[in-house]
Amino acid sequence: MITSLKKExxxxxxxxxxxxxxxxxxxEMLKGIIAAAEDQKSPVILMVTESAAKYMGIxxxxxxxxxxxxTSKVPVILHWDHGFDIDLIKRACDNKFTSVMLxxxxxxxxxxxxxxxxxxxxxxxxxxxxxxxIGHVGGKEDDRNSAGGGYTNVDEAFEFNKLTxxxxxxxxxxxSHGIFKSAPKLQFEIIKSVVAKIDTPIVLHxxxxxxLEDLQQAIKCGVxxxxxxxxxxxxxxxxxxQWLNENPxxxxxxxxxxxxxxxxxxxxxxxxxxxGSNGKA
Ligand SMILES: [Zn+2]
Numbered sequence: 059m060i061t062s063l064k065k066e067x068x069x070x071x072x073x074x075x076x077x078x079x080x081x082x083x084x085x086e087m088l089k090g091i092i093a094a095a096e097d098q099k100s101p102v103i104l105m106v107t108e109s110a111a112k113y114m115g116i117x118x119x120x121x122x123x124x125x126x127x128x129t130s131k132v133p134v135i136l137h138w139d140h141g142f143d144i145d146l147i148k149r150a151c152d153n154k155f156t157s158v159m160l161x162x163x164x165x166x167x168x169x170x171x172x173x174x175x176x177x178x179x180x181x182x183x184x185x186x187x188x189x190x191x192i193g194h195v196g197g198k199e200d201d202r203n204s205a206g207g208g209y210t211n212v213d214e215a216f217e218f219n220k221l222t223x224x225x226x227x228x229x230x231x232x233x234s235h236g237i238f239k240s241a242p243k244l245q246f247e248i249i250k251s252v253v254a255k256i257d258t259p260i261v262l263h264x265x266x267x268x269x270l271e272d273l274q275q276a277i278k279c280g281v282x283x284x285x286x287x288x289x290x291x292x293x294x295x296x297x298x299x300q301w302l303n304e305n306p307x308x309x310x311x312x313x314x315x316x317x318x319x320x321x322x323x324x325x326x327x328x329x330x331x332x333x334g335s336n337g338k339a
Contacts, residue, residue: 059133061135062156066103073338076282076283077100077333078100078103078286078335079102079139079261079284082290096132098330099336101339107139110200120150124153127154137159144160144173151186155186156186157187158181158189160177167218175221189283190218190228191228195228197235197236198236209232226260227261228262231244237288241269244268252280259282260281262276263285293322294322297322302314
């Protein structure tokens, strides 16, 4: 069912949990995510990156996404994740996305503000909400690789939030996209300072592979949206690899597809329970 990003995140803030935000790259992953949310009666943020949308076919993604929102028994936020191309962000706004993220976090502060303002103006005029990033998380973002730009500066985040009027704000506090070589050290004090100064819901990117206790600590500090991409990709791939190894003569895509859906669902349920969003739909 349809909902609003800000509404769900503000509720999460009040009730001290986080809404899980999961990336999908194909129909099996989408189905696994929705099945997990319905099983746990959890609101969920269904995310697609630019390159994932291009892989699946942008028009197919618009159709799948719209149907997922309309037919699911739980609140679903359809979210355009890590938008670099403003024209594509605008197309997502025109095609029933609940919210869009602009990622101009590698740009200079003023340029990031200017681009975010442009997206906010376009999106808000169409009832679409906006997430932007201040400070740069880095790592393997979508198909790009970049070094993190250190941690978010609290005063800069405050200024950025005031100037842009975004609905959710992503900050850099020590996580990174993709697979970690060693567990990251999250900067809980920065999260606390940002949350104390800014009412806008705060988002944690690059949360795959981070110990669940650390994510729970981040939730205690006030994070309300936690992005998970890589962990679902890994479970999806493991399930396929295992099924094909166990069934060397197997060829029915529906059979190994089922295995992938189930694996994604189980991993998503694990995160939902850890984030405390179960029963919050
Ligand atoms: Zn991200």
